[in-house]
Amino acid sequence: MRLMFRALALLIAALAAPLAADPGDIDAAARGVVRVVVIGDNNGALVPVTHGSGFAVSPTRIVTNAHVIQEALQDDTLRIGVVPSEGEGGTFARVIAVSPRNDLALIEIARGTLRLPPLTLAGGVGRDLGEVWAVGYPMNVDLAQGLTMDDIFRAQPPVKSRGFLSGERPSRQFDTILHTAPIARGNSGGPLLDGCGRVLGVNSFGADSDSGDAEFYFAVSLRELLPFLRDNKVEPVTNALPCRSIDELNAEERQRLEAAQSDARERLAARAARLGEVREKARLTAQMEVLEARENAMALALIALLVAVGSGAAAVQWRRDPATSKRAGLAAGAAGAAVIIAGLLWLTRPGLAEIEDRVAAALAEAEKDGDAGGSAAGAPSQAADGALLCSFLPDRSRVTSARADDVALDWNADGCVNGRTQYGLSAGGEWSRVLVLEDEAAVAVNTYDPATRTFRTDRYLLGQADMAKVVAARGKYTPPACQVSEAARTLGEQQSALVALLPDRPNERLVFDCVARQSGGAP
Incomplete structure (x- = not known):
């Protein structure tokens, strides 16, 4: 019954845990996990006396348990060897520091013999008590696989076991983390990882399970590890x-895009409704004003025409009498002027097409006022081109080891x-620009979207075999320089073969x- 309750508790923890773990993260961390071997001399032949696990905290320094190397500390005929998870073999290491109180040790390999990718330490144990992974070299797996003593000196991928965090718990001498990821002899000194491949602790020992209860395991916590490293000048x-998982970020980006599109549609609909109201009002006003102006012009033209007719008749009548012939000339002139005025009034009367012109002018003015109102609302000026300052957005990012400093760049419309x-x-x-970072065993794909200023x-953190393929693909092309004809298209085609070698997700x-930032650097 007790085992049933234990199993039920673990099932509930599994269902409640966030789906953040990605096998790629655990594989990336495993690149820096090593087998730590205590080596003896048997008539000139190197033989393993015992072994445990360890992990890199710098390219040359490795954390393990104190009890893993204890025999080498007490016998000067024994040496400490380090066998990486991939590559051509191992090397020897020297002891930097040992702390038996909290079962920690720091060893160092000679520079130039190996370069290991350091693991990232988590900021602390999360409250969600989620999924964890133990990574190392358990002896029972070696035995089950039939590995010989010679095999131990060859690079082997570490074993990864999955479990769940059960909380932090101080032992008699030091702080530990309780978890259910199975470990065995040989796992000692290996890392306990969270779902993002970050170190939560150093696996050390397991609980006694002779009673048949569910097994629990202990790892030395970061509260012990961090001071130990800093005391020995390792930061x-x-x-x-x-x-957070990449899938979670992708889902949030889709939601953000959909929300932005919905907002844009709503703003367009509101703008269309506002302009529709402006159009109807402008059309009604224009119709009234143009028709009134037309009627006024036509009425005045008719009056001028009547004046012309009257003046013409008077001129004809007065011309018959010599005494009024002079008046006849004046009347005739007045009639001609009236005809001209009537014609001008008729020809210059507003046309019906002016209604549409006035509506278009009113719409243009309304759009101008709307744009001015948006600028006045305090929206920042963000230029797609020119000098830019790019600020890190943690809520849209997933970072396990990279630095997240702000980025300053000068962007040109041609991609320079x-x-x-x-x-x-x-x-x-x-x-995009693909960077192959051999020193970090990583590939970085930088992209910039001028439309969203993002x-x-x-x-991508790659193993040695995948990294070798990427390096070979990168060596097959030379990126064109700025200002070269068709440079952007050419580089896009060149990079496509390299990108095809990368995993599905970073x-x-x-x-x-x-x-936009000013020339002095301030936004």
Whole structure:
């Protein structure tokens, strides 16, 4: 019955845990997990005496448990070896510091022998008690696979076991984390990871399960590990941002896009309704004014015509009498002038087409006033081109190890960045530049969207085999320089083969919002 309750509790924890874990993150962290071997000499042949696990906190420094290397500390005929998870083999290490009180040790490999990707430490244990992974080299798996002693000295991928966090719990001497990710002898010193591949603790020991109860395991907590590292002049990469999946970010981006489109549709509908009201009012006003002006002009033309007729008749009558012949001339002149005035009034009367002209002018004025009102509302001026300052947006990002500093860039409409780096234009209209970062065993795909002023970096953390393929693909092309004819299209085609080698989803995504900045750098 007790086991049933334990199983039910674990099932509830699994269902309640956030779906943030991605196997790619655990694989990325596993690149920096190593087998730590205590090595003896048997008639000139190197033989493993015992082994555990460890993980890199810098390219050359490795954390493990104190009890893993304890025998080497007490016997100067024994040496400590480090075997990476991939590559051509291992190397020897020297002890930097040991703390038996909290079962921690720091060892260092010689520079130039290996370069390991450091793991990122989490900011602390989250409250959700979610999914965790133990990564290391359990001896029972070695035995089950029939590995020989020689096999232990060859690079092997570490074993990953999944469980759930059960909380923090101090032991008699130090703080530990309680979890259910299975570990065995050989896992000691390996990392306990959260769903984003960040270190939560150092696996150390398991609970006694002889009574048949469900098993629990203990890891040395970050409260012990961080001071230990800093006391020994190691400043590890730490990250306290929430652990969120790429799928979650993609879903939120879709919702954000849909919301923006819905808002745009509503604003367009409101604008159309407002302009419709303006149009109807302007049409009614124009009709009244134009028709009134036409009628007035026509009435005046008729009056002028009547004056012309009257003056003409008088001129004819007065011309018959020599005594009034002079008046006849004046009357005839008045009649001619009246005819001209009548003609001008008739010809210059407003046409019906003027109604539409006045409606169009009223609409243009209304649109101008609307634009001015939007600017007056305080919307920031964000230029798509020119000098930009791009600020990190943590709520739209997923970061496990990368730095999230703000980005300053000078963007040109032809895709030239900072006056020297050309971005490629894909068939889908996306501006991007792919960076192969060999020192970090990573690929960064930088993209910029001038329409939304959004700069984004997707980072892919790759193993040695995948990284070798990417490096080879990158070596097959030379990016065109800025101002070269068809540079953007050419680079877009060149990069497509490299992008095709990358996984379906990145390990990290950094999103930045860009605004125009002054020449001095201030936005």
